[in-house]
Amino acid sequence: MPLLLADEAFAVVGAAIEVHRELGSGFLEAVYQEALEFEFTQRQIPFIRQQPLPIRYKQTILNKLYIADLVCFDQIIVEIKAIQQLTSVEHAQLLNYLKATHKPLGILMNFHSRPTLEWKRLILSNDT
Template sequence: MVGACFEVYKEKGNGFHEAVYQECLEIEFELSAVPSVAQLPLSLEYKGKLLSQKYIPDFLCFDQIVLEIKAVKALFDDHRAQLINYLRATGKPLGLLVNFASFPKLEWERIAYTTRIWFSRFFAYLAVRN
């Protein structure tokens, strides 16, 4: 997956909208035989009942890894929180956050979801707010 992201960045560089990178990655994943589904609506539940709200990550790869792509000047905690929420809500264990707008190189972060990570980020957030 990361290799496909590097290939797209090598070919297109930075400066395009996120949708361009999304489409390029769909092609690159197909060419490199990475099993992926783009923009798959993921169902959410509350007390055993399905919610009408859905999370729609950019890609779900290998049915386990959520890939969220960005085309922004820099990655911020809001972007990380979005990916962590996708992981938390869906129970997927691993996420990849990739920023194609960074220069001079691709910016990416791997996030493994555990309840310990979520709680540490939550308490860090509370400490900053107080």
């Protein structure tokens, strides 16, 4: 079975690896986000920064919006972190965002890790 949005995810992660290679670890999340936006533009990866996304609860849209760091290809939520290590808390947070917004794929990126970018690909499924 082919991976969901494989080419798109590959492009997004490749851009993030380049940002991590250039900047290394130690900056705040906002720095990595701006660098990623630059890299996405250079690579012609469509994205929206700080996109407000509605949260559905049962049949109701809540007033509180989730603000995604980046949404790429209108289907991939990119969540940027600059923390010591990704944990189940960050995984659960992104899975909740996927459930609430009905986006099919999330990519969790941690730029604080060394020597390479730490990233996880999370998919919205009926099991999550």
